[in-house]
Amino acid sequence: MEFTAMSVFKLPAAAEFGLDAIDTEHREIADSINACVEMAAKVTTRLDLMLFHDLRQKMADHFLHEETIMQQAGFPWLSEHQAHHQKILVRLAALVTQCGDKGGIELVDLAAMFESLIDDVLRADLAFKTFLYEKNLLR
Numbered sequence: 001m002e003f004t005a006m007s008v009f010k011l012p013a014a015a016e017f018g019l020d021a022i023d024t025e026h027r028e029i030a031d032s033i034n035a036c037v038e039m040a041a042k043v044t045t046r047l048d049l050m051l052f053h054d055l056r057q058k059m060a061d062h063f064l065h066e067e068t069i070m071q072q073a074g075f076p077w078l079s080e081h082q083a084h085h086q087k088i089l090v091r092l093a094a095l096v097t098q099c100g101d102k103g104g105i106e107l108v109d110l111a112a113m114f115e116s117l118i119d120d121v122l123r124a125d126l127a128f129k130t131f132l133y134e135k136n137l138l139r
């Protein structure tokens, strides 16, 4: 897949969760990835690996926060969701290592990072959203 300076990763409208605390963090992570995309468009070299450590940390912080909210709400699939978060973090750690091996981050790696965000937002978090709706905790 080819990426250009105009490639900006957008969260689809369906990704809107309805809880400010969660939506804000999803948006902040997407914004951070896009800030890296803009940076990558301006340079011919690979981006510093430190940026990926920051992104991965942001994602890890979000996961912890989300798990706390789930626990407080009595979400019955918390451990499955935690396992899903862990899987994403392991994948991101591998991506960081891979980027370290090749000496930095490229646009294709940022796309992979965004894919991981989508994996959380669209494939896992929606089950929690459904649970909150069913319990009348979200409208």
Ligand SMILES: [Fe+2]
Pocket (backbone or CB within 6 Å): 063, 066, 081, 085, 120, 121, 124, 125
């Ligand atoms: Fe999640």
Ligand SMILES: [Fe+2]
Pocket (backbone or CB within 6 Å): 022, 026, 062, 066, 120, 121, 125
């Ligand atoms: Fe999330």
